[in-house]
Amino acid sequence: MSRVIQIAGLRYRYPDGTQALDGIDFHLNSGESVALFGANGSGKTTFVLHLNGLLRGEGSIEICGMRLADGTLEQIRSKVGVVFQDSDEQLFMPTVLEDVAFGPLNLGLSPDDALTRARTVLKRVGMAHAFERAPYHLSAGEKKRVAIAGVLAMDPEILVLDEPTTFLDPPTRRDLLSLLRSLPQAKVVVTHDANLARALTSRAVFFDQGRITGQGDVIEIIQRFHWEYS
């Protein structure tokens, strides 16, 4: 099984002096799914923003065999698809179809090819009825599906999902889970939801104050760190 993410000694300090990441070593294999647990402010989101170079700290980051640097940034961003926690931040184009075509157009596809790919991906996530709708007219679950479509349209090898089930009701959560399980990409899932982690991932990593303080089987990590409501 090949490594799609290999990180060693990653450190990051915010401009206000907060040490958000303090020596992170992490790896992810092709097709594997891993959950990132940890309290609010423990560094999980800061960590995932490093995976496609949105934040740049010290240390070594290799994605699909490419070392993250200025020259590889574009390629790496096409390999790592990030689905942000707040879908409103991700859906910025006037219509759903244009939003999903945004990434493929940036990859250099012709407008016709980009729209064809956008339509295909929207059908795959069950949003074929919403091509011409404005993103602000969608429900929270629909917005999340379109946000995922926007990332899938770039044909990434790794999916990064930041709190994917936040604001979703149980049926929508269930639908989203089955969609995510059907996707073959390797996944990094930032979540507080132990049920989601159990259903979607096999391995978990626990963050505490910018460090990884535990990793292993997802059920074992949930039990070791008491990461459940009851």
Next chain:
Amino acid sequence: MHHLVIDRWSRGSSSLHQRDPRAKLAALLVFLVVLSTTRPGAQWAFVAYAVLLILTANLARLPILGLASRAALVLPFSATFALLTWWSGDSLRALALAEKSFLSGTAALLLVGTTPLTGWTAALESWRVPRMLILVIQFVYRYLFVIAEQVQRMRWAALCRGPKQRGFRLAAGLVGVLFARSWQRADGIYHAMLARGFRGRFVPAPPAPFRSSDALFLSTCLAGCLAIRMLL
């Protein structure tokens, strides 16, 4: 919210909705130029412009009263200048100022009420309006809804903690927090754009063909406006 209603209107299916946005934008510009150069005393001309707008709204199947009430939102601004003009002794010009601003507002609403945002911004783009300006319009429109919802939630939260809270202190607090949140959101949007390969330039969509029916529509508007301007 008013912009929600207009957004719904813009997705209609009348023959006016189906006209090319470039033709509608050109027709609007012609109307505005003709209206603004009409002499203040030509009251029959203003009546004719109003009839023209009513007929157009009817063609677009838009509610006349709904349009008029929204267009009237410009009146407090123009009324200030109209009042000053009236006090200076030129009552005809004052009346014309109010009439022109109301009719201009109605015409602009007819455009946005029959053309989705993507349509008229694409028309502006095809006329080589600076891309940055169009982007700002699109982003403001897109996030107006999100910010409006945020204001509503914050207002409710404030009212829950004291039903009599209102006034400058509350408004100032809301605006301050809203500004900080909007700043954070802008940062998040930029990150999301970068994550999907954005390199500082949007890839434009190819322009749609301009049909003969669009040319006919534009010619009719042009002829109607010029006829009123010259005959009345």
